[in-house]
Amino acid sequence: MAGPLRGLKVVELAGIGPGPMAGMLLANLGAEVIQIERPGSADIGIEMPPEFELFNRGKEKLSLDLKDPAAIEALLGLLEQADVLIEGYRPGVLERLGLDPAVCHARNPRLVIARMTGWGNQGIMAKSAGHDLNYIALSGVLAAIGARDGKPAIPHNLVGDFGGGSLYLVFGIMSALFERQTSGRGQVVDAAMIDGVASLSTSMFAQHAAGLMNLDRASNLLDGGTPYYDVYRCADGQWLSVAPLEPKFFALLIKTLGLDAGWIARQHDRAAWPELRTVFTECFAQRTRDEWSALLGHLDVCVAPVLNLDEAPHHAHHASRGTYAAIPAGSNSMLAPAPAPRFDRTPAAATLVTIDQPDPGATLRRWGVAEQAIQFALLT
Numbered sequence: 057m058a059g060p061l062r063g064l065k066v067v068e069l070a071g072i073g074p075g076p077m078a079g080m081l082l083a084n085l086g087a088e089v090i091q092i093e094r095p096g097s098a099d100i101g102i103e104m105p106p107e108f109e110l111f112n113r114g115k116e117k118l119s120l121d122l123k124d125p126a127a128i129e130a131l132l133g134l135l136e137q138a139d140v141l142i143e144g145y146r147p148g149v150l151e152r153l154g155l156d157p158a159v160c161h162a163r164n165p166r167l168v169i170a171r172m173t174g175w176g177n178q179g180i181m182a183k184s185a186g187h188d189l190n191y192i193a194l195s196g197v198l199a200a201i202g203a204r205d206g207k208p209a210i211p212h213n214l215v216g217d218f219g220g221g222s223l224y225l226v227f228g229i230m231s232a233l234f235e236r237q238t239s240g241r242g243q244v245v246d247a248a249m250i251d252g253v254a255s256l257s258t259s260m261f262a263q264h265a266a267g268l269m270n271l272d273r274a275s276n277l278l279d280g281g282t283p284y285y286d287v288y289r290c291a292d293g294q295w296l297s298v299a300p301l302e303p304k305f306f307a308l309l310i311k312t313l314g315l316d317a318g319w320i321a322r323q324h325d326r327a328a329w330p331e332l333r334t335v336f337t338e339c340f341a342q343r344t345r346d347e348w349s350a351l352l353g354h355l356d357v358c359v360a361p362v363l364n365l366d367e368a369p370h371h372a373h374h375a376s377r378g379t380y381a382a383i384p385a386g387s388n389s390m391l392a393p394a395p396a397p398r399f400d401r402t403p404a405a406a407t408l409v410t411i412d413q414p415d416p417g418a419t420l421r422r423w424g425v426a427e428q429a430i431q432f433a434l435l436t
Contacts (some may be wrong), residue, residue, distance in 0.1 A: 059086025
């Protein structure tokens with residue numbers, strides 16, 4: 057494996073959502089990640105064919121029955137050699153399995169134990185069930201997204217699971233590894249999605265406290281409240297994103313569209329916004345989305361087409377950067393996001409497919425697990 061994290065050893069206890077994505081991000085950048093699967097692991101009722109499990113790319117899989125003491129001993133043998141343990145169970149489950157952080161640290165004081173939860177490992181809701189939608193709802197974020205007179209809009213599970221979850225978990229892991237260089241000791245990282253989402257909303261709280269953001273949806277600068285930060289339907293029914301916030305970009309757009317130059321001085325006149333929105337709506341409805349893209353795409357007017365998942369990978373900009381990569385998927389291939397971010401000296405060259413399940417004994421031996429523990433584990 058290549059990349060800036062080459063040499064980092066990670067054990068990931070299989071789960072769903074943010075934990076596996078965090079493991080993928082580390083594997084993409086060169087970390088050696090072994091994913092421990094438990095027989096009968098919980099799921100959400102969606103069966104994903106293995107070749108499309110992109111979160112597992114670059115990882116090795118190892119099946120261990122963690123209800124068996126022999127398997128726990130083998131896992132502890134792995135953790136003795138690991139830098140990081142990622143787990144996403146409800147609070148208390150790791151302890152019931154015999155993998156209490158104190159036990160793990162007794163075997164490997166340098167181990168970083170990264171715990172991914174929804175509500176956190178403490179708090180009155182710590183052991184309650186929940187999902188992305190619940191976390192962004194309780195944090196105040198969901199209430200701010202959507203049409204003014206409609207219900208809150210659900211932004212897939214990008215904000216809670218992956219923004220507030222995976223990215224903060226990886227940030228916590230790397231921070232603990234950095235601190236370990238000084239102390240020589242690992243620690244527990246408590247990455248709660250509810251905390252991450254709250255952190256993501258920092259600017260919203262600041263703007264609201266300063267009187268620059270109100271609580272009504274689609275009535276503020278960055279939520280579609282302004283006519284110059286919105287999406288407009290084009291002649292072919294497709295959509296165009298329009299976001300010239302800065303006066304110089306707004307002025308250039310007005311001039312390029314051939315609209316009344318008087319609008320330039322009225323950009324921030326809230327009383328004029330309804331009329332300007334109507335002007336933009338009528339204007340952008342006169343051409344197709346791709347015609348507007350061709351006309352405006354090379355100008356500094358902050359306009360971009362709204363692309364779907366089939367279209368996005370084929371956009372010329374993505375092609376020029378290699379934003380998406382072809383990944384084997386069964387007998388065919390699929391386009392999926394390439395590893396990010398990028399590094400100039402240690403570029404990522406992660407395996408873009410899941411590593412076939414190795415011989416469990418070989419994997420355990422390679423990591424230096426005691427032979428007796430291996431033999432007991434393989435008998436389970």
